[in-house]
Amino acid sequence: MSATDCRFPALAAAKKAADAGDFDKAIASSKEAEALAKASIFQATSEKEAWKALEIR
Amino acid sequence: MRSVIHFASAALALAALAFTAVPSAVAADKPDPVTDAKAFKNFFTQKFPKVKLEDFVNGPYSMNEDMHRQWEEKEQFPPYEFSLDMGKEMFSKPFKNGKSYADCFPNKGIGIRQNYPYFDDKEGKVVTLELALNRCREANGEPAFSYVKDEMAALTAYMAFTSRGKPFDIKIPDDPRALEAYQNGKRYFYTRRGQLNFSCATCHVQTPGERIRAEVLAPALGILNAMPIYRSEWSGMGTISRRFTTCNSQIRGVPLNPQDDEYRDLEYYLSYVSNGLPLSGLGGCEKGG
Numbered sequence: 386m387s388a389t390d391c392r393f394p395a396l397a398a399a400k401k402a403a404d405a406g407d408f409d410k411a412i413a414s415s416k417e418a419e420a421l422a423k424a425s426i427f428q429a430t431s432e433k434e435a436w437k438a439l440e441i442r
Numbered sequence: 443m444r445s446v447i448h449f450a451s452a453a454l455a456l457a458a459l460a461f462t463a464v465p466s467a468v469a470a471d472k473p474d475p476v477t478d479a480k481a482f483k484n485f486f487t488q489k490f491p492k493v494k495l496e497d498f499v500n501g502p503y504s505m506n507e508d509m510h511r512q513w514e515e516k517e518q519f520p521p522y523e524f525s526l527d528m529g530k531e532m533f534s535k536p537f538k539n540g541k542s543y544a545d546c547f548p549n550k551g552i553g554i555r556q557n558y559p560y561f562d563d564k565e566g567k568v569v570t571l572e573l574a575l576n577r578c579r580e581a582n583g584e585p586a587f588s589y590v591k592d593e594m595a596a597l598t599a600y601m602a603f604t605s606r607g608k609p610f611d612i613k614i615p616d617d618p619r620a621l622e623a624y625q626n627g628k629r630y631f632y633t634r635r636g637q638l639n640f641s642c643a644t645c646h647v648q649t650p651g652e653r654i655r656a657e658v659l660a661p662a663l664g665i666l667n668a669m670p671i672y673r674s675e676w677s678g679m680g681t682i683s684r685r686f687t688t689c690n691s692q693i694r695g696v697p698l699n700p701q702d703d704e705y706r707d708l709e710y711y712l713s714y715v716s717n718g719l720p721l722s723g724l725g726g727c728e729k730g731g
Contacts, residue, residue: 421637428634436632439643441478441485 395421473625475614475714482715486663490651499667499722501660505651509658522599522672525592525679529600532593537582543597546578555598555605556721559710560613561620568623568706571598572681589683589700595670599679602670605721610667612714623703627711630704631662636695642708645689666712668722682709 399414486498490505497504503513520526533551536542544550548557558571569577575597576586587593614620634641643662645654650661669682680688683700686708690697698704 424637428639432633432635436629436634436641439632439641439647440628441481441647 393418393421473621473628475621475624478628479715479717482663485647486650486661490661495718496720498661498664499716499719501665501668501671502651502658504661504664505658520672521674522679525596525599525670525672526603528592529596529598529603532597533600537579537584539582541582543575543578546574546581551601552604553608555602556608556611557613559706559713561615561617561623561710563615563617563620566619567703568627568710570682570701570706570709571601572683573701573706589681590687592678595679595681595684598670598681602721607720609720610713610717612710612717614714623707624711624714626704627707627709630708631711636690636693638693638695640693642689662712662715664716664719664722666709667716667719 395414395418399411399418402408402414403411483495487493487495490498493504497510500510500513503509533543544552548554555571558574559568561567562569572589572594575594576589580586587597614624631642634644645659646662646665650659652659666682669685670679671685672679676684681700683705686705687697687700
């Protein structure tokens with residue numbers, strides 16, 4: 386299992402399904418990977434400032 | 443279909459970039475570690491007024507009387523004893539070149555755990571005990587140990603045991619790089635990550651004493667004073683590196699490499715805010731913590 390497979394399992398599943406010719410599954414996994422990536426971007430961007438709200442003062 | 447996969451790949455690459463950008467961002471507020479540490483202790487002592495300050499180092503076992511009794515009973519036949527014996531033997535055994543761990547540390551490595559991690563002004567980075575041990579090995583021609591396996595746990599267990607009862611005494615020198623390392627560690631502690639969108643603080647500040655599945659969560663105050671820790675789930679001792687990486691995995695995040703700068707800074711921050719609390723070295727934990 387490559388590092389990409391471990392870090393992005395949905396993307397790895399999409400590639401695997403596409404290679405096997407199961408394009409419906411490949412598209413579904415790709416969409417899942419895309420959604421997770423968008424959520425990660427949102428989280429990382431918002432947390433640049435949002436972490437301060439949790440801080441004990 | 444291929445374009446969908448390509449888009450997902452590009453989005454993931456962007457996500458990776460966004461993650462790497464977080465640690466380098468510097469908060470506008472000037473860090474004030476002394477005030478932070480005071481507020482940190484106040485928060486926990488007010489949240490758990492029945493728990494004595496020095497008892498927070500017992501993690502989940504400090505949270506109620508039943509758990510505390512469990513801790514006292516465990517201490518009659520400590521599950522970490524085998525690791526302690528192994529660590530003592532390893533620590534005493536000379537390297538192939540005749541030197542030993544004692545040659546790498548102040549006071550021959552005995553009773554010094556409370557001073558780690560420290561900020562190394564030559565390197566400009568935080569140096570943890572685990573890192574210092576592996577550097578000692580490499581400087582003497584020995585291969586480094588894994589940061590997450592038994593050997594490192596045993597060595598740090600022995601060194602922590604020789605400091606048992608001594609208060610954490612972490613220094614932040616008058617060096618902007620040290621302050622930045624502290625602040626990076628603080629940011630890491632409070633930043634949400636992973637698919638569960640948890641930060642370290644979500645469990646260890648907002649909900650200590652509560653259960654997450656079968657585990658009772660430990661308070662962040664004093665959490666590193668008990669390290670390395672015996673966990674029933676592991677059936678053995680685990681290092682700070684092991685705890686950090688498994689915490690990240692448990693929230694469905696991608697762990698960093700052990701002893702990456704962010705983890706070293708996190709250890710610096712968490713240790714500093716527990717200054718004055720005694721090292722319990724070693725800790726025990728029913729499962730989580």
